[in-house]
Amino acid sequence: MTPAPLAALGVDVGTTNTKVALAVLGDGVTEERTLSVPTPRTGDALQAVVLGALREVAIDSPHPIAAIGVASMGETGSLTGPGGIPRGDLLRWADGDTATADRLVAAVGAQTLYDATGVPAPHKSPLTHWLRLAAEGDARLGDAHWLGADGLVVSALTGEAVTDHTLAARTMAYRLPESGAPLAETFDHDLLGLAGLTPDRFPRVVLAGETAGSLTASAASALGLGDGIPVVVAGHDHAVGAWAAGAREPGNAADSVGTAEALLRIAQGVSREEALREGMSLARCVDGRFETLLAGNPTAGALVEWAFSELIPGADRHDVLQQARLLADGPLDAFVLPYLRGRQSPAPDATATVRLVRAARSGTDAGAEPVASADPAAALTAVLTGLALQLAWMDAAQSRLAGPRRDELAVLGGPGAGNGAWWRLKQRLVPGVLRRADVAEPVATGAAMLAVHRVAGLTTSLPLSSADTVASVGDPALLDAFVQAAAPEQKETA
The missing domain is CATH 3.30.420.40 (ATPase, nucleotide binding domain)
Incomplete structure:
Protein backbone atom coordinates (compact mmCIF):
# COMPACT_ATOMS: atom_id res chain seq x y z
CA MET A 1 0.00 0.00 0.00
CA HIS A 238 27.12 15.62 7.40
CA ALA A 239 25.75 12.58 9.23
CA VAL A 240 22.16 13.64 8.52
CA GLY A 241 22.86 14.19 4.84
CA ALA A 242 24.58 10.82 4.54
CA TRP A 243 21.66 9.00 6.19
CA ALA A 244 19.17 10.83 4.00
CA ALA A 245 21.09 9.80 0.87
CA GLY A 246 20.93 6.15 1.90
CA ALA A 247 24.43 5.79 3.41
CA ARG A 248 23.37 3.59 6.34
CA GLU A 249 25.46 0.41 6.15
CA PRO A 250 29.22 -0.26 6.42
CA GLY A 251 30.99 0.65 3.19
CA ASN A 252 28.45 3.32 2.24
CA ALA A 253 29.79 6.86 1.92
CA ALA A 254 28.61 10.37 1.14
CA ASP A 255 30.43 13.53 0.08
CA SER A 256 28.95 16.72 1.53
CA VAL A 257 30.10 20.17 0.42
CA GLY A 258 29.39 23.63 1.75
CA THR A 259 31.94 26.04 3.19
CA ALA A 260 33.75 22.82 4.15
CA GLU A 261 33.80 19.44 2.41
CA ALA A 262 33.32 16.24 4.39
CA LEU A 263 33.59 12.65 3.27
CA LEU A 264 31.66 10.41 5.65
CA ARG A 265 32.09 6.62 5.60
CA ILE A 266 29.92 4.16 7.53
CA ALA A 267 32.36 1.77 9.20
CA GLN A 268 33.02 -0.76 11.96
CA GLY A 269 36.04 -1.36 14.17
CA VAL A 270 38.29 1.46 12.93
CA SER A 271 41.58 1.85 14.84
CA ARG A 272 41.43 5.06 16.86
CA GLU A 273 45.20 5.42 16.72
CA GLU A 274 45.23 5.25 12.92
CA ALA A 275 42.18 7.51 12.57
CA LEU A 276 43.88 10.19 14.68
CA ARG A 277 47.06 9.87 12.62
CA GLU A 278 45.01 10.66 9.52
CA GLY A 279 43.14 13.56 11.18
CA MET A 280 39.72 11.92 10.82
CA SER A 281 36.84 12.02 13.29
CA LEU A 282 35.10 8.96 14.67
CA ALA A 283 31.52 9.01 15.93
CA ARG A 284 28.32 6.99 15.57
CA CYS A 285 25.85 7.32 12.71
CA VAL A 286 22.52 9.00 13.40
CA ASP A 287 20.77 5.70 14.15
CA GLY A 288 23.56 4.67 16.52
CA ARG A 289 24.26 1.30 14.90
CA PHE A 290 27.65 1.81 13.27
CA GLU A 291 30.65 4.12 13.39
CA THR A 292 31.17 7.06 11.09
CA LEU A 293 34.64 7.95 9.83
CA LEU A 294 34.75 11.59 8.76
CA ALA A 295 37.51 13.20 6.70
CA GLY A 296 37.30 16.90 6.04
CA ASN A 297 38.66 19.81 4.06
CA PRO A 298 37.42 22.81 6.10
CA THR A 299 37.94 25.33 3.30
CA ALA A 300 36.73 23.53 0.16
CA GLY A 301 33.80 25.70 -0.85
CA ALA A 302 35.64 28.65 0.69
CA LEU A 303 38.57 28.03 -1.67
CA VAL A 304 36.33 28.49 -4.71
CA GLU A 305 35.14 31.82 -3.31
CA TRP A 306 38.76 32.76 -2.58
CA ALA A 307 39.66 31.98 -6.17
CA PHE A 308 37.07 34.39 -7.53
CA SER A 309 37.86 37.16 -5.05
CA GLU A 310 41.66 36.88 -4.81
CA LEU A 311 43.02 34.77 -7.65
CA ILE A 312 40.84 35.94 -10.55
CA PRO A 313 39.19 39.13 -9.26
CA GLY A 314 36.88 40.81 -11.73
CA ALA A 315 36.48 37.72 -13.89
CA ASP A 316 32.98 37.02 -15.14
CA ARG A 317 31.91 34.14 -12.93
CA HIS A 318 29.46 32.61 -15.41
CA ASP A 319 31.90 32.71 -18.32
CA VAL A 320 34.80 31.34 -16.30
CA LEU A 321 32.72 28.46 -14.99
CA GLN A 322 31.58 27.59 -18.51
CA GLN A 323 35.15 27.63 -19.83
CA ALA A 324 36.38 25.60 -16.87
CA ARG A 325 33.75 22.99 -17.61
CA LEU A 326 35.26 22.51 -21.07
CA LEU A 327 38.80 22.33 -19.65
CA ALA A 328 37.65 19.70 -17.13
CA ASP A 329 37.45 17.18 -19.98
CA GLY A 330 40.96 17.95 -21.24
CA PRO A 331 44.49 17.15 -20.02
CA LEU A 332 45.00 17.73 -16.29
CA ASP A 333 48.64 18.64 -15.89
CA ALA A 334 48.29 21.25 -13.13
CA PHE A 335 46.50 21.40 -9.82
CA VAL A 336 46.37 23.62 -6.77
CA LEU A 337 47.09 22.28 -3.31
CA PRO A 338 43.77 23.34 -1.75
CA TYR A 339 44.83 24.43 1.73
CA LEU A 340 43.76 27.90 2.73
CA ARG A 341 44.32 27.19 6.43
CA GLY A 342 46.37 24.03 6.61
CA ARG A 343 45.31 20.44 5.96
CA GLN A 344 43.01 18.60 8.34
CA SER A 345 43.17 15.15 6.74
CA PRO A 346 44.81 12.94 5.62
CA ALA A 347 48.33 13.51 7.04
CA PRO A 348 47.33 16.62 9.04
CA ASP A 349 49.60 19.62 8.44
CA ALA A 350 48.77 23.02 9.91
CA THR A 351 51.44 24.63 7.69
CA ALA A 352 50.05 23.38 4.34
CA THR A 353 49.32 26.27 1.96
CA VAL A 354 47.79 27.01 -1.43
CA ARG A 355 50.34 26.25 -4.16
CA LEU A 356 50.18 25.50 -7.88
CA VAL A 357 51.75 22.19 -8.92
CA ARG A 358 52.56 21.22 -12.48
CA ALA A 359 52.33 17.45 -12.43
CA ALA A 360 55.08 15.25 -13.89
CA ARG A 361 53.68 12.89 -16.51
CA SER A 362 56.57 12.48 -18.97
CA GLY A 363 59.63 11.95 -16.81
CA THR A 364 59.98 15.59 -15.76
CA ASP A 365 59.84 16.61 -12.12
CA ALA A 366 56.70 18.12 -10.65
CA GLY A 367 57.17 21.64 -9.35
CA ALA A 368 55.32 23.92 -6.95
CA GLU A 369 54.94 27.66 -7.43
CA PRO A 370 52.60 30.50 -6.43
CA VAL A 371 49.22 30.32 -8.12
CA ALA A 372 49.12 32.46 -11.27
CA SER A 373 45.98 33.93 -12.82
CA ALA A 374 46.84 34.90 -16.40
CA ASP A 375 44.13 32.57 -17.70
CA PRO A 376 41.13 32.72 -15.31
CA ALA A 377 39.53 29.51 -16.57
CA ALA A 378 42.79 27.56 -16.38
CA ALA A 379 43.46 28.91 -12.89
CA LEU A 380 39.99 27.93 -11.68
CA THR A 381 40.33 24.49 -13.28
CA ALA A 382 43.59 23.96 -11.39
CA VAL A 383 41.83 24.93 -8.15
CA LEU A 384 38.94 22.54 -8.80
CA THR A 385 41.32 19.75 -9.87
CA GLY A 386 43.12 20.13 -6.55
CA LEU A 387 39.84 19.92 -4.65
CA ALA A 388 38.79 16.78 -6.55
CA LEU A 389 42.18 15.16 -5.92
CA GLN A 390 41.96 16.05 -2.24
CA LEU A 391 38.61 14.21 -2.12
CA ALA A 392 40.17 11.21 -3.91
CA TRP A 393 43.00 11.19 -1.36
CA MET A 394 40.57 11.30 1.58
CA ASP A 395 38.62 8.46 -0.03
CA ALA A 396 41.74 6.32 -0.48
CA ALA A 397 42.87 6.99 3.10
CA GLN A 398 39.45 5.98 4.43
CA SER A 399 39.63 2.73 2.48
CA ARG A 400 42.94 1.93 4.17
CA LEU A 401 41.35 2.48 7.58
CA ALA A 402 37.85 1.05 7.05
CA GLY A 403 38.09 -1.31 4.08
CA PRO A 404 36.78 -0.86 0.54
CA ARG A 405 34.02 1.61 -0.18
CA ARG A 406 30.97 0.44 -2.06
CA ASP A 407 31.10 1.55 -5.66
CA GLU A 408 28.45 4.27 -5.39
CA LEU A 409 29.26 7.58 -3.71
CA ALA A 410 26.41 9.97 -2.92
CA VAL A 411 27.22 13.66 -3.45
CA LEU A 412 25.09 16.02 -1.41
CA GLY A 413 24.31 19.15 -3.37
CA GLY A 414 26.17 22.34 -2.66
CA PRO A 415 28.85 23.84 -4.89
CA GLY A 416 30.58 20.48 -5.28
CA ALA A 417 27.60 19.15 -7.22
CA GLY A 418 26.18 22.29 -8.82
CA ASN A 419 29.49 23.57 -10.24
CA GLY A 420 29.74 21.73 -13.56
CA ALA A 421 33.53 21.77 -13.79
CA TRP A 422 34.01 20.61 -10.21
CA TRP A 423 31.43 17.87 -10.68
CA ARG A 424 33.09 16.62 -13.87
CA LEU A 425 36.51 16.58 -12.22
CA LYS A 426 35.16 14.57 -9.30
CA GLN A 427 33.68 12.10 -11.78
CA ARG A 428 37.05 11.72 -13.47
CA LEU A 429 39.29 11.59 -10.39
CA VAL A 430 37.26 9.76 -7.71
CA PRO A 431 36.85 6.01 -8.33
CA GLY A 432 33.38 4.54 -8.61
CA VAL A 433 30.03 5.99 -9.60
CA LEU A 434 29.09 9.39 -8.21
CA ARG A 435 25.38 10.20 -7.89
CA ARG A 436 24.04 13.62 -6.94
CA ALA A 437 21.21 14.11 -4.49
CA ASP A 438 18.40 15.50 -6.60
CA VAL A 439 17.21 18.13 -4.08
CA ALA A 440 18.25 21.70 -3.38
CA GLU A 441 18.90 21.31 0.37
CA PRO A 442 19.78 17.70 1.19
CA VAL A 443 20.61 18.29 4.87
CA ALA A 444 17.55 20.37 5.70
CA THR A 445 15.34 17.94 3.80
CA GLY A 446 17.19 15.07 5.46
CA ALA A 447 16.38 16.58 8.86
CA ALA A 448 12.68 16.58 7.92
CA MET A 449 12.99 12.95 6.75
CA LEU A 450 14.64 11.86 10.00
CA ALA A 451 11.95 13.64 12.02
CA VAL A 452 9.20 11.72 10.22
CA HIS A 453 11.19 8.49 10.55
CA ARG A 454 11.41 9.00 14.32
CA VAL A 455 7.79 9.94 14.94
CA ALA A 456 5.96 7.90 12.29
CA GLY A 457 8.35 5.08 11.36
CA LEU A 458 8.44 6.10 7.68
CA THR A 459 11.83 5.40 6.08
CA THR A 460 12.64 7.17 2.84
CA SER A 461 15.76 8.19 0.90
CA LEU A 462 16.66 11.25 -1.12
CA PRO A 463 16.33 10.81 -4.88
CA LEU A 464 19.79 10.34 -6.43
CA SER A 465 20.17 11.36 -10.05
CA SER A 466 21.42 8.80 -12.56
CA ALA A 467 21.21 11.10 -15.60
CA ASP A 468 24.94 11.89 -15.77
CA THR A 469 26.59 9.07 -13.84
CA VAL A 470 29.77 7.48 -15.17
CA ALA A 471 31.95 4.72 -13.77
CA SER A 472 35.54 5.81 -13.13
CA VAL A 473 38.73 4.17 -11.96
CA GLY A 474 40.16 7.57 -11.05
CA ASP A 475 43.62 8.72 -12.14
CA PRO A 476 46.15 6.91 -9.92
CA ALA A 477 49.17 8.63 -11.50
CA LEU A 478 47.77 12.12 -10.98
CA LEU A 479 46.64 11.24 -7.45
CA ASP A 480 50.14 9.98 -6.68
CA ALA A 481 51.61 13.25 -7.98
CA PHE A 482 49.15 15.17 -5.81
CA VAL A 483 49.99 13.21 -2.64
CA GLN A 484 53.72 13.50 -3.27
CA ALA A 485 53.39 17.27 -3.68
CA ALA A 486 51.07 17.68 -0.69
CA ALA A 487 52.84 15.32 1.71
CA PRO A 488 56.09 13.91 0.26
CA GLU A 489 56.52 11.50 3.18
CA GLN A 490 53.31 9.67 2.16
CA LYS A 491 54.32 6.61 0.10
CA GLU A 492 50.89 5.09 -0.56
CA THR A 493 47.71 6.57 -1.97
CA ALA A 494 45.50 3.49 -1.71
Missing part, protein backbone atom coordinates in the same frame (compact mmCIF):
# COMPACT_ATOMS: atom_id res chain seq x y z
CA THR A 2 1.10 3.54 -0.73
CA PRO A 3 1.62 5.39 2.58
CA ALA A 4 -0.41 8.54 3.12
CA PRO A 5 1.79 11.59 2.48
CA LEU A 6 3.27 13.35 5.49
CA ALA A 7 4.70 16.87 5.58
CA ALA A 8 7.63 17.89 7.74
CA LEU A 9 9.91 20.87 8.25
CA GLY A 10 13.69 20.59 8.35
CA VAL A 11 16.35 23.04 9.51
CA ASP A 12 20.06 23.02 8.62
CA VAL A 13 22.10 25.61 10.54
CA GLY A 14 25.24 26.08 8.45
CA THR A 15 28.41 28.09 8.82
CA THR A 16 27.47 30.67 6.18
CA ASN A 17 23.77 30.08 5.59
CA THR A 18 20.88 28.50 7.45
CA LYS A 19 18.44 26.51 5.33
CA VAL A 20 14.84 25.52 5.97
CA ALA A 21 12.96 22.93 3.90
CA LEU A 22 9.37 21.79 3.61
CA ALA A 23 9.28 18.14 2.55
CA VAL A 24 6.41 15.83 1.69
CA LEU A 25 7.15 12.15 2.25
CA GLY A 26 5.36 9.04 1.10
CA ASP A 27 6.73 6.53 -1.39
CA GLY A 28 9.53 9.04 -1.95
CA VAL A 29 10.61 12.56 -0.98
CA THR A 30 9.43 15.81 -2.54
CA GLU A 31 11.05 19.11 -1.60
CA GLU A 32 8.04 21.43 -1.69
CA ARG A 33 9.92 24.59 -0.77
CA THR A 34 13.29 25.70 0.57
CA LEU A 35 14.57 28.97 2.00
CA SER A 36 18.16 30.01 2.69
CA VAL A 37 19.12 32.93 4.94
CA PRO A 38 22.50 34.13 6.21
CA THR A 39 23.45 32.59 9.55
CA PRO A 40 23.47 35.40 12.12
CA ARG A 41 26.34 36.05 14.50
CA THR A 42 24.40 35.86 17.77
CA GLY A 43 22.38 33.10 19.39
CA ASP A 44 19.22 35.14 19.89
CA ALA A 45 19.33 36.34 16.28
CA LEU A 46 19.69 32.73 15.09
CA GLN A 47 16.58 31.73 17.02
CA ALA A 48 14.58 34.64 15.57
CA VAL A 49 15.78 34.01 12.00
CA VAL A 50 14.94 30.30 12.11
CA LEU A 51 11.46 30.90 13.55
CA GLY A 52 10.78 33.45 10.82
CA ALA A 53 12.04 31.14 8.07
CA LEU A 54 10.01 28.20 9.38
CA ARG A 55 6.86 30.31 9.44
CA GLU A 56 7.40 31.48 5.87
CA VAL A 57 8.01 27.97 4.54
CA ALA A 58 5.26 26.25 6.55
CA ILE A 59 2.61 28.43 4.92
CA ASP A 60 3.05 26.45 1.68
CA SER A 61 2.49 23.01 3.20
CA PRO A 62 -0.19 20.96 1.39
CA HIS A 63 -0.62 18.79 4.49
CA PRO A 64 -0.52 19.31 8.26
CA ILE A 65 3.03 19.38 9.61
CA ALA A 66 3.80 16.03 11.25
CA ALA A 67 7.24 16.83 12.69
CA ILE A 68 10.15 19.27 12.69
CA GLY A 69 13.80 18.15 12.43
CA VAL A 70 16.90 20.20 13.25
CA ALA A 71 20.41 19.56 11.92
CA SER A 72 23.43 21.80 12.30
CA MET A 73 27.14 22.18 11.81
CA GLY A 74 29.28 20.83 14.65
CA GLU A 75 31.11 22.71 17.40
CA THR A 76 29.40 26.09 16.94
CA GLY A 77 27.11 27.26 19.74
CA SER A 78 26.49 29.85 22.41
CA LEU A 79 26.84 30.48 26.10
CA THR A 80 23.42 30.87 27.69
CA GLY A 81 21.97 31.87 31.01
CA PRO A 82 20.51 29.13 33.24
CA GLY A 83 17.12 29.81 31.62
CA GLY A 84 18.49 29.21 28.13
CA ILE A 85 18.76 32.87 27.03
CA PRO A 86 21.76 33.21 24.65
CA ARG A 87 24.64 35.42 25.73
CA GLY A 88 26.50 37.27 23.01
CA ASP A 89 27.99 36.10 19.75
CA LEU A 90 28.02 32.52 18.56
CA LEU A 91 31.30 30.75 19.31
CA ARG A 92 32.12 29.25 15.92
CA TRP A 93 34.14 26.23 14.91
CA ALA A 94 36.06 28.37 12.42
CA ASP A 95 37.20 30.70 15.22
CA GLY A 96 39.02 28.00 17.17
CA ASP A 97 41.96 28.87 19.40
CA THR A 98 45.06 26.81 18.64
CA ALA A 99 47.12 28.04 21.60
CA THR A 100 44.49 26.97 24.15
CA ALA A 101 44.02 23.65 22.37
CA ASP A 102 47.77 23.04 22.43
CA ARG A 103 47.82 23.56 26.19
CA LEU A 104 44.92 21.11 26.57
CA VAL A 105 46.66 18.49 24.43
CA ALA A 106 49.95 18.98 26.30
CA ALA A 107 48.19 18.45 29.61
CA VAL A 108 46.16 15.38 28.63
CA GLY A 109 47.77 13.88 25.52
CA ALA A 110 46.48 13.85 21.96
CA GLN A 111 45.81 10.10 21.81
CA THR A 112 44.13 10.08 25.22
CA LEU A 113 41.78 12.88 24.18
CA TYR A 114 41.03 11.20 20.86
CA ASP A 115 40.44 7.78 22.42
CA ALA A 116 37.87 9.40 24.70
CA THR A 117 36.12 11.63 22.15
CA GLY A 118 36.93 10.68 18.54
CA VAL A 119 37.69 14.36 17.85
CA PRO A 120 41.06 15.12 16.20
CA ALA A 121 40.80 18.94 16.16
CA PRO A 122 40.40 20.22 19.75
CA HIS A 123 40.95 23.86 18.73
CA LYS A 124 37.42 23.94 17.23
CA SER A 125 35.64 22.44 20.22
CA PRO A 126 33.34 24.15 22.74
CA LEU A 127 35.53 22.74 25.51
CA THR A 128 38.46 24.75 24.13
CA HIS A 129 36.27 27.84 23.70
CA TRP A 130 35.31 27.57 27.36
CA LEU A 131 38.94 27.21 28.50
CA ARG A 132 39.93 30.27 26.48
CA LEU A 133 37.11 32.40 27.88
CA ALA A 134 38.00 31.31 31.40
CA ALA A 135 41.63 32.31 30.83
CA GLU A 136 40.41 35.70 29.59
CA GLY A 137 38.23 36.17 32.67
CA ASP A 138 35.00 36.40 30.64
CA ALA A 139 32.28 37.61 33.01
CA ARG A 140 29.59 35.57 31.21
CA LEU A 141 30.95 32.29 32.52
CA GLY A 142 29.82 32.56 36.16
CA ASP A 143 26.50 30.74 35.80
CA ALA A 144 26.67 30.06 32.08
CA HIS A 145 25.37 26.98 30.29
CA TRP A 146 26.06 25.80 26.72
CA LEU A 147 23.79 25.17 23.75
CA GLY A 148 25.04 24.17 20.32
CA ALA A 149 23.54 25.73 17.20
CA ASP A 150 21.03 22.86 17.10
CA GLY A 151 20.19 23.34 20.77
CA LEU A 152 19.49 27.04 20.30
CA VAL A 153 16.88 26.22 17.66
CA VAL A 154 15.39 23.30 19.60
CA SER A 155 15.17 25.46 22.75
CA ALA A 156 13.27 28.14 20.84
CA LEU A 157 10.84 25.49 19.57
CA THR A 158 10.37 23.31 22.66
CA GLY A 159 11.76 25.17 25.67
CA GLU A 160 14.07 22.17 26.24
CA ALA A 161 17.89 22.12 26.40
CA VAL A 162 18.57 19.08 24.22
CA THR A 163 21.08 17.77 21.68
CA ASP A 164 21.86 14.36 20.16
CA HIS A 165 24.89 12.08 20.25
CA THR A 166 26.25 13.08 16.80
CA LEU A 167 26.46 16.73 17.85
CA ALA A 168 27.47 16.05 21.45
CA ALA A 169 30.40 14.14 19.94
CA ARG A 170 31.76 17.36 18.40
CA THR A 171 32.17 19.13 21.75
CA MET A 172 35.08 17.08 23.20
CA ALA A 173 32.88 16.74 26.28
CA TYR A 174 31.03 13.54 25.26
CA ARG A 175 32.66 10.13 25.57
CA LEU A 176 32.63 7.92 22.48
CA PRO A 177 31.93 4.29 23.47
CA GLU A 178 33.76 1.40 21.95
CA SER A 179 32.32 -0.06 18.76
CA GLY A 180 29.05 -1.84 19.56
CA ALA A 181 28.76 -0.48 23.12
CA PRO A 182 25.75 1.64 24.15
CA LEU A 183 25.83 5.39 23.62
CA ALA A 184 26.19 7.65 26.65
CA GLU A 185 23.09 9.57 27.69
CA THR A 186 24.94 12.53 29.25
CA PHE A 187 28.01 14.64 28.70
CA ASP A 188 31.10 13.20 30.35
CA HIS A 189 31.97 14.29 33.89
CA ASP A 190 35.74 13.72 33.53
CA LEU A 191 36.07 15.47 30.17
CA LEU A 192 34.09 18.46 31.38
CA GLY A 193 36.25 18.50 34.50
CA LEU A 194 39.22 19.45 32.31
CA ALA A 195 37.56 22.87 32.05
CA GLY A 196 36.18 22.89 35.57
CA LEU A 197 32.65 22.16 34.34
CA THR A 198 29.87 19.75 35.24
CA PRO A 199 27.29 18.01 33.02
CA ASP A 200 24.40 20.10 34.37
CA ARG A 201 25.67 23.05 32.30
CA PHE A 202 25.27 21.12 29.06
CA PRO A 203 22.09 19.94 27.31
CA ARG A 204 20.43 16.58 27.72
CA VAL A 205 21.53 14.02 25.13
CA VAL A 206 18.67 12.23 23.41
CA LEU A 207 19.50 8.87 21.93
CA ALA A 208 18.77 7.56 18.45
CA GLY A 209 15.04 7.17 17.94
CA GLU A 210 14.01 9.70 20.59
CA THR A 211 12.42 13.12 20.11
CA ALA A 212 13.65 16.33 21.70
CA GLY A 213 10.22 17.53 22.78
CA SER A 214 7.10 19.17 21.38
CA LEU A 215 6.35 22.57 19.93
CA THR A 216 5.35 24.94 22.72
CA ALA A 217 2.22 27.06 22.48
CA SER A 218 4.28 30.25 22.08
CA ALA A 219 6.49 28.75 19.36
CA ALA A 220 3.44 27.30 17.60
CA SER A 221 1.83 30.73 17.60
CA ALA A 222 4.99 32.29 16.17
CA LEU A 223 5.03 29.67 13.38
CA GLY A 224 1.30 29.69 12.68
CA LEU A 225 1.09 25.99 13.57
CA GLY A 226 -0.67 23.91 16.20
CA ASP A 227 1.22 23.23 19.39
CA GLY A 228 2.45 19.77 20.36
CA ILE A 229 4.15 18.96 17.02
CA PRO A 230 7.13 16.64 17.73
CA VAL A 231 10.60 18.19 17.36
CA VAL A 232 13.63 15.99 16.62
CA VAL A 233 17.35 16.72 16.83
CA ALA A 234 18.30 15.14 13.52
CA GLY A 235 22.02 15.56 14.20
CA HIS A 236 25.34 16.66 12.74
CA ASP A 237 24.81 18.02 9.24
